[in-house]
Amino acid sequence: MRNEQEMMKKLIDFAKNDDRIRLVTLEGSRTNPNIPPDPFQDYDLSYFVTDMDSFKENDQWLQVFGKPVMMQKPEDMELFPPELGNWYSYLILFEDWNKLDLTLIPVHEANDYFTHSDGLVQVLLDKDNLVKHEVIANDHQYWIKKPTAREFDDCCNEFWMVSTYVVKGLGRKEILFAIDHLNEIARPNLLRMMAWNIGSEQGYHFSVGKNYKFINRYLPDADWEKLLSTYVENGYEEMWQSLFTCYELFRNYSKAVSESFGYKYPDYDEVITKYTKSIYRN
Template structure:
């Protein structure tokens, strides 16, 4: 069954006096993103009374029962105990596999609402959002690094690559992979984002988890990035680490020159020497 979710979302709000405004956020509000059937509907309902809307199950009445649902504000997972959020969110996937991420936000706390540059007003009964500009991804643009940020990201990268190397030498594959992907890679991605930002006047976004990086790199550079990923094979992980450290060092030098940042080449070279020693002397 085909469902026109925009119509349903807006009509539900129009019929309920407690829902005063509807805003669309996210990729569906971003003209730079190619539309596809997997895009979520990121919706905010601005309401006069969150609790009655929740209790009366207005959401399920409007959209039907989801095949899977998450209410993150009711969960201990990922939340600080005792921290009561202002808003309330439903994450829902329906039988046609459409997804709606719907947040209820209290009108009485509107001053605390953090506006998103990717916002389209679908309904505004009280003219609360007449001043919202045209949607853009400016809130998500890569920021130009300060010297301190650059120095600390580079230091974190080089420090933690030694943990990857030691894990590989000991054949502690799970540890090595975890360090590589959860600690080292974010630093690598940060430098990639700064390179891309530098080349585009810091007026672009690389997307969540770097999903737009491909469109800003040459085919050769993108292939290098892909080669930093490996399976659980020890030798292939060593190869991926070598590709990553080599590319990272090049990025350091490039950014240092382009953005007039001080580069700690001694730190990088000493760590590269140490990693090579570990690889050649695993036991």
């Protein structure tokens, strides 16, 4: 696998030698000083260009970065409609297993890019002095934030209401329906509540990572093990127990958050727990 210095040199040298490319930025985890580097990190780059169509005519120019073994062009797919407007992206896995996520952006949209940036941006090349302000990469946008009373109640409401869909799926013997609602909606709100409690105890100057991937660093070992046990979903009884453990964890953490911030603890818990147990017994 080529190292970071080799990859970055190739990506920047190409941009330096191509007059169509006026500005180059690096995004994502490689700009974040709080993320330890590892060989699995993508190279997330953007080229701001004067002529999009000339790049899109064919993909041969990408060969300069290495031999692709897999490539996806999200803006050229039918099943998954594009979401980037005038931008065009290439997701490339090379034969040495480096992965490049390269986005082409019309150069006149540079201001919009920086306006809507998540903060994890580093300017690598600026041929025309387009960037008039200092850009310092930071992950502040992803730091834990103190919830308002309404946000707290909304989270509780969503968790307990969506749990009824999990129950319904299990009651009907529709396990994939139940798994989907637990994984996609209910558990993410449990993780959100856990993060809020971590913030209340340790402050709001850090992130627990994308998809809460670092949350185990801040949880008691027993709670981390309980959380992991909720991912056991290979049968109906296993799903019921995962759901009940989610209830237990959400109850404990939401009560802690309500006490910490002086927010009213809602009565959703009592009602939905009673409902769930009545269906489970049948």
